[in-house]
Amino acid sequence: xxxxxxxxxxxxxxxxxxxxxxxxxxxxxxxxxxxxxxxxxxxxxxxxxxxxxxxxxxxxxxxxxxxxxxxxxxxxxxxxxxxxxxxxxxxxxxxxxxxxxxxxxxxxxxxxxxxxxxxxxxxxxxxxxxxxxxxxxxxxxxxxxxxxxxxxxxxxxxxxxxxxxxxxxxxxxxxxxxxxxxxxxxxxxxxxxxxxxxxxxxxxxxxxxxxxxxxxxxxxxxxxxxxxxxxxxxxxxxxxxxxxxxxxxxxxxxxxxxxxxxxxxxxxxxxxxxxxxxxxxxxxxxxxxxxxxxxxxxxxxxxxxxxxxxxxxxxxxxxxxxxxxxxxxxxxxxxxx
Amino acid sequence: xxxxxxxxxxxxxxxxxxxxxxxxxxxxxxxxxxxxxxxxxxxxxxxxxxxxxxxxxxxxxxxxxxxxxxxxxxxxxxxxxxxxxxxxxxxxxxxxxxxxxxxxxxxxxxxxxxxxxxxxxxxxxxxxxxxxxxxxxxxxxxxxxxxxxxxxxxxxxxxxxxxxxxxxxxxxxxxxxxxxxxxxxxxxxxxxxxxxxxxxxxxxxxxxxxxxxxxxxxxxxxxxxxxxxxxxxxxxxxxxxxxxxxxxxxxxxxxxxxxxxxxxxxxxxxxxxxxxxxxxxxxxxxxxxxxxxxxxxxxxxxxxxxxxxxxxxxxxxxxxxxxxx
Numbered sequence: 301x302x303x304x305x306x307x308x309x310x311x312x313x314x315x316x317x318x319x320x321x322x323x324x325x326x327x328x329x330x331x332x333x334x335x336x337x338x339x340x341x342x343x344x345x346x347x348x349x350x351x352x353x354x355x356x357x358x359x360x361x362x363x364x365x366x367x368x369x370x371x372x373x374x375x376x377x378x379x380x381x382x383x384x385x386x387x388x389x390x391x392x393x394x395x396x397x398x399x400x401x402x403x404x405x406x407x408x409x410x411x412x413x414x415x416x417x418x419x420x421x422x423x424x425x426x427x428x429x430x431x432x433x434x435x436x437x438x439x440x441x442x443x444x445x446x447x448x449x450x451x452x453x454x455x456x457x458x459x460x461x462x463x464x465x466x467x468x469x470x471x472x473x474x475x476x477x478x479x480x481x482x483x484x485x486x487x488x489x490x491x492x493x494x495x496x497x498x499x500x501x502x503x504x505x506x507x508x509x510x511x512x513x514x515x516x517x518x519x520x521x522x523x524x525x526x527x528x529x530x531x532x533x534x535x536x537x538x539x540x541x542x543x544x545x546x547x548x549x550x551x552x553x554x555x556x557x558x559x560x561x562x563x564x565x566x567x568x569x570x571x572x573x574x575x576x577x578x579x580x581x582x583x584x585x586x587x588x589x590x591x592x593x594x595x596x597x598x599x600x601x602x603x604x605x606x607x608x609x610x611x612x613x614x615x616x617x618x619x620x621x622x623x624x625x626x627x628x629x630x631x632x633x634x635x636x637x
Numbered sequence: 638x639x640x641x642x643x644x645x646x647x648x649x650x651x652x653x654x655x656x657x658x659x660x661x662x663x664x665x666x667x668x669x670x671x672x673x674x675x676x677x678x679x680x681x682x683x684x685x686x687x688x689x690x691x692x693x694x695x696x697x698x699x700x701x702x703x704x705x706x707x708x709x710x711x712x713x714x715x716x717x718x719x720x721x722x723x724x725x726x727x728x729x730x731x732x733x734x735x736x737x738x739x740x741x742x743x744x745x746x747x748x749x750x751x752x753x754x755x756x757x758x759x760x761x762x763x764x765x766x767x768x769x770x771x772x773x774x775x776x777x778x779x780x781x782x783x784x785x786x787x788x789x790x791x792x793x794x795x796x797x798x799x800x801x802x803x804x805x806x807x808x809x810x811x812x813x814x815x816x817x818x819x820x821x822x823x824x825x826x827x828x829x830x831x832x833x834x835x836x837x838x839x840x841x842x843x844x845x846x847x848x849x850x851x852x853x854x855x856x857x858x859x860x861x862x863x864x865x866x867x868x869x870x871x872x873x874x875x876x877x878x879x880x881x882x883x884x885x886x887x888x889x890x891x892x893x894x895x896x897x898x899x900x901x902x903x904x905x906x907x908x909x910x911x912x913x914x915x916x917x918x919x920x921x922x923x924x925x926x927x928x929x930x931x932x933x934x935x936x937x938x939x940x941x942x943x944x945x946x947x948x949x950x951x952x953x954x955x956x957x958x959x960x961x962x
Contacts, residue, residue, distance in 0.1 A: 369709070405742050406741060430697060431708070433705060438705065624739050628877050
């Protein structure tokens with residue numbers, strides 16, 4: 301089985317690592333602002349935070365072009381930011397406000413930004429897999445030079461669309477990178493307790509995909525490996541599979557205290573948090589603490605501002621409840637209704 | 638005009654639209670051999686295996702991949718083989734295809750046609766015989782069409798392929814061999830929405846669709862012998878349905894019967910009956926009647942299967958009752 305041994309993280313260029321760190325820090329700051337807004341009752345619905353998983357989003361998307369596309373999950377804020385979606389529009393969406401990525405009609409679980417190739421988060425586990433496969437199939441039919449990255453978690457590998465979608469990608473030799481973020485949990489259940497056999501990579505290999513593993517908390521390792529895989533996929537090498545082992549530092553949702561896990565183990569994971577590790581590496585490469593602090597405070601400031609703006613923004617006009625349903629047969633808006 | 642079958646009409650529709658628009662393609666099981674009912678016969682020779690794609694038996698991914706391919710600008714024609722098998726792909730149809738445009742605030746469209754061969758046919762039993770069109774009329778975002786004539790199967794399917802929203806396209810398996818005059822014109826389209834007045838009459842309005850139009854026409858012949866002049870509205874599109882034509886007909890006849898092969902309970906006939914009752918109770922001289930199947934799975938044994946069918950005799954009996962009032 302191919303592995304990540306050939307991809308030591310420590311040969312990364314410092315400037316590139318600074319960029320990756322900045323992306324991760326912006327994701328973290330967005331998630332912290334979203335968490336606060338959720339706990340303050342300003343953001344409705346369920347908010348699934350990707351705190352602890354930022355290295356996967358940043359390391360993968362740093363290797364994509366704007367025209368490349370991704371699908372993501374209910375835990376998808378990080379992937380959106382890393383692919384280039386404006387956090388201001390995302391925060392407006394979380395608040396259900398005008399100007400949100402989806403006009404306030406989708407919320408956290410349905411953020412999409414087709415301008416940057418972000419084909420949608422999804423509220424149904426594994427549902428993004430066939431969609432990503434189809435986007436790649438469509439691109440191939442139209443002769444477009446495009447790679448599609450499909451993000452999902454270890455909970456998704458027990459749903460049928462996982463098997464069907466991987467098989468489909470192999471059969472049609474589609475340009476897809478499947479990225480399984482193994483955060484250890486399927487909702488509030490330990491993934492290992494509900495997964496048979498050899499797990500994600502064994503399943504992928506059995507369906508004919510090259511499958512790789514990477515330390516998903518080491519952003520330089522993710523970046524390095526994905527940087528090798530994407531050109532091969534783009535060159536017609538067929539679909540590939542990447543398992544990134546990481547850890548969900550928060551609960552399933554913003555209000556889940558995650559008491560079902562070993563609390564000592566969970567606390568220790570903060571020490572190997574991808575941001576802590578990348579910061580350590582940057583210091584080793586000579587970056588000053590003040591430079592790191594400047595990145596951190598810029599990210600915190602940016603996300604505090606987008607949250608303030610979102611709180612103050614207007615809710616969507618009521619007629620949008622009936623807009624963009626279908627061209628014929630949609631309900632007709634009457635202002636008196 | 639040419640006289641061709643319902644099956645050939647559907648095949649022509651796909652071929653013409655594929656010639657017209659390179660982003661149109663079809664995918665499903667066994668399409669390379671023409672599809673299980675021959676409704677793609679010969680297309681692979683003209684368009685090749687990329688655009689007439691043989692897929693794994695993976696209904697969820699046939700549907701889900703089509704959603705993805707539609708979101709990026711192609712127009713998939715999705716073959717489900719039997720309407721019953723579309724139930725393996727309900728998440729992809731209902732949660733994904735129907736909602737993507739709305740959830741994403743109108744950023745993307747999902748132009749796909751979902752062909753679902755439906756209905757009782759040659760003792761196919763409980764998992765290959767269902768008529769589930771009513772389910773889809775309930776889902777915002779979906780258009781639902783169910784043509785009866787070969788001409789409508791061509792013209793509506795072409796419109797469905799050109800539609801920018803997902804269309805559930807119900808073809809009755811018992812209609813494949815039905816022949817009729819079909820325009821040869823490449824630009825022949827039947828718009829989604831308007832119904833067709835299949836028979837003009839003065840005494841009772843019968844609203845129906847798909848194969849039941851033919852059964853209703855036979856019933857109308859029997860009724861004529863009894864001096865009853867039935868008007869038949871072939872709905873063609875179930876969502877949105879043509880209220881104007883139905884209301885105008887009921888205004889004239891003052892009697893309404895809705896007939897469908899699907900189970901009567903919760904069937905689409907209930908929606909039509911309720912809508913007419915809400916708006917036109919003052920016009921009606923007899924209670925609205927619905928004729929649909931008993932709420933029983935469809936049997937294999939022919940006499941048991943036949944028990945569930947709507948027949949011309951059942952329609953006639955209902956019309957006679959309505960004329961007593």
